[in-house]
Amino acid sequence: MNRDICERIAIYCDRNRLFADGDGVVAGLSGGADSVFLLWFLAKQQERWGLRIQAVHVNHGIRGEEALRDQEYAALFAERNGIPCRVERADIPSLAKEWRMTEEEAGRIFRYQCFERVREELGFDKIAVAHHRDDQAETVLFQLLRGSGLRGLGGMRPKRGRIVRPLLETGRREIEEALEREGISYCTDTTNEQGQYARNIIRNQVMPLLKEKIQPMAAEHIAGAGTHLQEIMDYIDCQRDQVYTEIVRRDRGRLVIDAGMFEEVPAVIGREVILKMMQELSGGCKDITAVHVESVESVFRGQTGKKVMLPYGMAAEKSYEYLLLYQKGTGIRQKEGRYSQPQTIQLGSAYKVPWRGRGCCDIVFYKKTVENLLELNLKKHCTKCFDYAKMDSMPVLRYPEEGDFLWLDRAGRAKKLSRLFIDEKVSRGERKDMVVLAEGHHVIWIPVLGRCSAYYYVTGDTRAIIQADLGKIRFCLS
Amino acid sequence: MNRDICERIAIYCDRNRLFADGDGVVAGLSGGADSVFLLWFLAKQQERWGLRIQAVHVNHGIRGEEALRDQEYAALFAERNGIPCRVERADIPSLAKEWRMTEEEAGRIFRYQCFERVREELGFDKIAVAHHRDDQAETVLFQLLRGSGLRGLGGMRPKRGRIVRPLLETGRREIEEALEREGISYCTDTTNEQGQYARNIIRNQVMPLLKEKIQPMAAEHIAGAGTHLQEIMDYIDCQRDQVYTEIVRRDRGRLVIDAGMFEEVPAVIGREVILKMMQELSGGCKDITAVHVESVESVFRGQTGKKVMLPYGMAAEKSYEYLLLYQKGTGIRQKEGRYSQPQTIQLGSAYKVPWRGRGCCDIVFYKKTVENLLELNLKKHCTKCFDYAKMDSMPVLRYPEEGDFLWLDRAGRAKKLSRLFIDEKVSRGERKDMVVLAEGHHVIWIPVLGRCSAYYYVTGDTRAIIQADLGKIRFCLS
Numbered sequence: 001m002n003r004d005i006c007e008r009i010a011i012y013c014d015r016n017r018l019f020a021d022g023d024g025v026v027a028g029l030s031g032g033a034d035s036v037f038l039l040w041f042l043a044k045q046q047e048r049w050g051l052r053i054q055a056v057h058v059n060h061g062i063r064g065e066e067a068l069r070d071q072e073y074a075a076l077f078a079e080r081n082g083i084p085c086r087v088e089r090a091d092i093p094s095l096a097k098e099w100r101m102t103e104e105e106a107g108r109i110f111r112y113q114c115f116e117r118v119r120e121e122l123g124f125d126k127i128a129v130a131h132h133r134d135d136q137a138e139t140v141l142f143q144l145l146r147g148s149g150l151r152g153l154g155g156m157r158p159k160r161g162r163i164v165r166p167l168l169e170t171g172r173r174e175i176e177e178a179l180e181r182e183g184i185s186y187c188t189d190t191t192n193e194q195g196q197y198a199r200n201i202i203r204n205q206v207m208p209l210l211k212e213k214i215q216p217m218a219a220e221h222i223a224g225a226g227t228h229l230q231e232i233m234d235y236i237d238c239q240r241d242q243v244y245t246e247i248v249r250r251d252r253g254r255l256v257i258d259a260g261m262f263e264e265v266p267a268v269i270g271r272e273v274i275l276k277m278m279q280e281l282s283g284g285c286k287d288i289t290a291v292h293v294e295s296v297e298s299v300f301r302g303q304t305g306k307k308v309m310l311p312y313g314m315a316a317e318k319s320y321e322y323l324l325l326y327q328k329g330t331g332i333r334q335k336e337g338r339y340s341q342p343q344t345i346q347l348g349s350a351y352k353v354p355w356r357g358r359g360c361c362d363i364v365f366y367k368k369t370v371e372n373l374l375e376l377n378l379k380k381h382c383t384k385c386f387d388y389a390k391m392d393s394m395p396v397l398r399y400p401e402e403g404d405f406l407w408l409d410r411a412g413r414a415k416k417l418s419r420l421f422i423d424e425k426v427s428r429g430e431r432k433d434m435v436v437l438a439e440g441h442h443v444i445w446i447p448v449l450g451r452c453s454a455y456y457y458v459t460g461d462t463r464a465i466i467q468a469d470l471g472k473i474r475f476c477l478s
Numbered sequence: 479m480n481r482d483i484c485e486r487i488a489i490y491c492d493r494n495r496l497f498a499d500g501d502g503v504v505a506g507l508s509g510g511a512d513s514v515f516l517l518w519f520l521a522k523q524q525e526r527w528g529l530r531i532q533a534v535h536v537n538h539g540i541r542g543e544e545a546l547r548d549q550e551y552a553a554l555f556a557e558r559n560g561i562p563c564r565v566e567r568a569d570i571p572s573l574a575k576e577w578r579m580t581e582e583e584a585g586r587i588f589r590y591q592c593f594e595r596v597r598e599e600l601g602f603d604k605i606a607v608a609h610h611r612d613d614q615a616e617t618v619l620f621q622l623l624r625g626s627g628l629r630g631l632g633g634m635r636p637k638r639g640r641i642v643r644p645l646l647e648t649g650r651r652e653i654e655e656a657l658e659r660e661g662i663s664y665c666t667d668t669t670n671e672q673g674q675y676a677r678n679i680i681r682n683q684v685m686p687l688l689k690e691k692i693q694p695m696a697a698e699h700i701a702g703a704g705t706h707l708q709e710i711m712d713y714i715d716c717q718r719d720q721v722y723t724e725i726v727r728r729d730r731g732r733l734v735i736d737a738g739m740f741e742e743v744p745a746v747i748g749r750e751v752i753l754k755m756m757q758e759l760s761g762g763c764k765d766i767t768a769v770h771v772e773s774v775e776s777v778f779r780g781q782t783g784k785k786v787m788l789p790y791g792m793a794a795e796k797s798y799e800y801l802l803l804y805q806k807g808t809g810i811r812q813k814e815g816r817y818s819q820p821q822t823i824q825l826g827s828a829y830k831v832p833w834r835g836r837g838c839c840d841i842v843f844y845k846k847t848v849e850n851l852l853e854l855n856l857k858k859h860c861t862k863c864f865d866y867a868k869m870d871s872m873p874v875l876r877y878p879e880e881g882d883f884l885w886l887d888r889a890g891r892a893k894k895l896s897r898l899f900i901d902e903k904v905s906r907g908e909r910k911d912m913v914v915l916a917e918g919h920h921v922i923w924i925p926v927l928g929r930c931s932a933y934y935y936v937t938g939d940t941r942a943i944i945q946a947d948l949g950k951i952r953f954c955l956s
Contacts, residue, residue, distance in 0.1 A: 144622070145692050147699030150706050198692045205691070209684060214623050214676045221625030228628050228768075235746040236710060268713040290706070 024124030031070035031187040034130035137219035154230035240272040254326035282312040342396035362471035386456040406453035502602030509548035512608035533563040615697035632708035718750040732804035820874035840949035884931035
C-alpha cells in the first residue's frame with residue numbers, strides 16, 4: 001500500500017515536473033505528520049531523481065518544551081533517514097511584534113526565509129513543502145469566501161518559483177495511514193487546533209461540518225475543482241496574452257487598440273485584456289475589480305467620444321477608430337516637493353517629500369500581493385507597508401488639513417494630527433512642510449516622523465499591501 | 479432607495495435579456511418574502527416591458543393552517559397589485575410517496591409542473607422564479623462540495639429555457655429591507671428553518687458560520703465567482719465546439735480525429751473535446767469522470783497502437799494517423815431476448831426481455847441529469863428510474879444468480895432474490911427467464927415483477943438517473 005501511495009505521488013511529481021535529475025532540495029521539516037511523511041517520501045525516492053536533500057527545522061521559540069520535543073524529533077528522524085538536518089531558531093513573538101503581524105503569519109514568513117537562505121547557501125534548486133490536499137481545499141474555500149476572483153480560486157500551485165508541493169493531491173488521512181503502516185511517529189502541534197483565524201475556523205469548524213453533514217468527499221471535490229480551474233485559467237491567460245500582443249500597442253504612454261479589432265474579440269477575453277491593460281498602466285494593481293473592467297468595457301463597446309475616469313488616475317476613452325487607456329497627466333510628476341493640491345499616488349512613480357529642512361526624500365510606492373510578503377524585508381527602515389484592503393481608494397500625498405487623525409492602536413484609539421504635532425514638538429513652521437499620506441482625513445503615514453496609523457497595519461489577514469520605499473535624503477529645491 | 483433596487487434589477491433583466499416586449503410571464507408566488515418582492519417588482523415594472531403577468535400559488539397540502547394562511551395572503555397580495563392569481567392544490571405527501579422522493583423534491587417538481595401548465599394554457603412566454611443571490615451562493619457551494627465539475631459550479635443561470643430569475647444578483651437582506659420600506663408583509667415558512675437535507679444545512683448552519691466568523695460578504699463573493707465561472711465556461715464550451723466541428727468526424731458509428739490535428743489543440747480544449755466525444759458515444763453520460771478523459775488523452779497523445787477499454791462499452795485507440803473512439807461491438811445488440819452472459823447495458827440501445835410467457839418487452843435505457851427530472855412523468859408505469867450515483871458501474875441484464883439480493887426499504891433491510899421468488903410465486907421454470915438488472919449481486923430491478931431495490935430509489939439528493947423505458951409487450955422469438 002505504501003508503494004502505491006509513493007508511486008502515485010512520484011507520478012504526480014513527474015507530471016508536474018517538480019524535480020529534475022540531480023536537483024538539490026531543501027525540505028521543510030516541522031516534525032508534524034505532513035512534513036515527516038514528505039521527508040520520508042523524498043528519502044525513499046532519492047535515487048529516482050538523484051536528489052540531494054537537506055532538511056530544515058525551524059524552532060519558532062513559542063511553544064517551549066513542546067517545541068524542543070519537535071526539534072529533537074525532527075533532527076532524529078532526518079538522521080535516521082540519512083538526511084542532514086539544519087535547525088534554525090527564531091523569536092517569532094518579537095518578530096511578529098516588530099513586523100506588526102500575527103505570530104502565525106510571522107512564523108510562516110520567517111520559515112520561508114530560512115528555507116530560502118539555506119537553499120541559496122547550498123546552491124540548491126528547490127524548496128519542498130508539505131501542503132496536502134486538505135490544505136488545498138481549505139485554501140480554495142478561503143479564497144472563494146474572500147472573493148479573490150477565479151485565479152485565486154485555483155488555490156496553491158504544485159510548483160511556484162522554487163517552491164514545490166509534492167503532496168498537493170494526497171489526502172491528510174492517507175498520509176497519516178501511510179505513516180502508521182510504516183510505524184513512523186510524528187509530533188502533534190497542539191496550537192493548531194485552536195485560534196480564531198479564518199484559516200483555523202475553516203480547518204476546525206467548517207471542513208468537519210461539510211464532511212460530516214454534507215459530503216464526506218468535500219475536500220477532494222474542492223481541491224479537484226481548484227486544479228481544474230488552474231488549468232482553465234492558464235488557458236484563458238494564454239488566449240488573453242495572444243490577443244493582447246496582437247491588438248494592444250503602447251503610444252506615448254497610452255495603451256491603444258484599434259476599435260474594429262476589439263469588436264472581434266470574444267467578450268470574456270476582451271474583459272481579460274482590459275484588466276491586463278489596467279494592471280499594466282496602474283503598475284500592477286492586481287485587484288482592480290470587475291466594476292472597473294466593466295466601466296472600461298462599456299466605453300470601448302459604446303459610442304464614440306465616450307470617456308470614463310478610473311481609479312489610480314486612469315481614464316478610458318473611445319474615439320472614432322481607437323480605444324484608449326491612459327494615466328491622467330501622464331509624465332507630469334511632483335518634482336519640486338511642493339504639493340499645491342492633494343496628489344493621488346501613482347504606483348511606480350517617485351515623489352519628493354521635504355525632509356524637515358534637511359532636504360528631500362524620494363519615495364516610490366508599489367503595490368504587492370501577499371505572496372511577495374516573503375520577499376519583503378519588513379525590518380528595513382527605508383520601507384513601509386500598509387494594508388491595501390483597508391483603503392477604499394488610492395491614498396494621496398498632501399499637507400495636513402483640519403480634521404486629520406490617525407489610529408494609535410488597532411483597537412481604534414484615534415488621535416488628532418494637530419495634537420500629535422504638539423506632542424512630537426513639530427513647530428508651526430515645520431507643519432506646512434510636513435507631507436502626509438492620507439485617505440480622506442485618515443492619515444496613513446507621516447514619512448518624516450515615521451508614524452503610521454494602526455488602522456493600516458499589515459496583519460495575518462493582509463493579502464495586498466502598498467509599500468513605500470524611501471530613498472536617500474538629499475538636498476533638494478523645495 | 480426602492481427605486482434604486484428596482485432599477486438595478488431592471489438593468490440586470492435587460493443585460494441578461496430576461497424579458498422581451500409584450501412577454502406573458504407566469505410568476506411563482508409562495509407568499510414568502512422573495513416571491514412577494516418579485517411579484518411587486520414585476521407589477522411595478524409591468525409597463526417597462528409591456529408585460530402580461532399571471533401569479534400562480536401552489537398549496538402543497540402539507541402545512542395545514544399555515545399553508546392556508548399563505549394561500550390567502552398570496553391571492554390577496556396579487557389582487558392588491560392588480561395581478562390575477564391562480565391557486566393550485568396538491569397532495570405532496572402522496573406524490574412524494576408515489577414518486578419515491580422527499581416531499582421537498584416532489585414539491586419542487588410539482589410546482590414547476592404547475593407553472594409550466596399555466597404558462598402553456600395562457601400561451602405565455604416566461605416563468606419567473608424568485609431565486610436570489612443567497613440561494614445562488616448556496617447552490618454554488620453545494621455544487622462545489624458534491625464535486626460537480628466547473629460547469630455545475632457556475633450555479634443557476636439568469637435564464638434557462640423559459641425560466642427566468644430576475645433576482646439572482648439581489649441579496650436576501652436587500653429584498654427584506656425593500657419590503658420593509660414599502661410596508662409589505664410576507665409569510666414565513668417555518669419548515670424552512672429545519673431539516674437535515676444538505677441544502678438546509680448549508681443555509682442554516684454553513685452560511686451563517688461563514689458570514690459571521692470568516693467573511694460577511696461570503697454570499698456575494700461565492701455568487702460572484704459563480705457568475706464569472708459561467709462566462710468562462712461558456713467561452714470554453716464555445717472554443718471546444720469550434721474545435722470539435724473542425725476535427726471530429728463520424729465514420730461508421732466511430733468518432734475519428736486526424737492525429738496531427740489533435741496535436742495542435744491546446745490540452746485543456748483537447749480534454750473537453752474528448753469528454754464531448756465520450757458523451758456523444760455513450761448517449762449522454764454527463765458525469766464521465768476526469769479519470770476516463772485522462773485515459774483517452776493518454777492514448778491519443780501516446781504511441782501508435784495504444785488502446786484502452788472504457789466504461790459504457792467504449793474503447794479508444796490510436797493508429798498511425800487516426801485517433802478513434804468507438805463502442806465495442808457497435809451495432810451488435812441483444813435481439814433474441816436470450817442472455818447467455820451478463821449484458822452490460824448500453825445507453826440508448828433496446829433490449830428484449832422475456833415477459834413471463836406473454837412475449838417480449840423492449841426496454842431502452844437512458845441516463846438523465848436532475849434538471850430533466852421535471853420532464854419525467856414519474857407516475858408512468860412504462861418508466862422506471864434509478865439513482866445513478868448509487869451505481870459504481872453500468873448495470874448488467876442477466877439471469878438470476880446464487881447470492882442475488884435486493885433492498886426492501888431504504889433502511890437497508892435486504893431480501894434474497896430466491897426468497898422473493900418464492901413469496902411472489904415465481905415457478906422454477908419461470909425463474910430461468912426472469913431477467914434482472916443488477917450490479918454485482920445487488921438486483922436493481924426485476925422488470926417482469928415491477929420490483930426495484932430501495933437502495934437505488936430516486937430521492938431529493940438524486941442528481942442523475944438511469945431511466946428504463948418499457949415498450950409494448952409483443953410476441954417475440956425467445
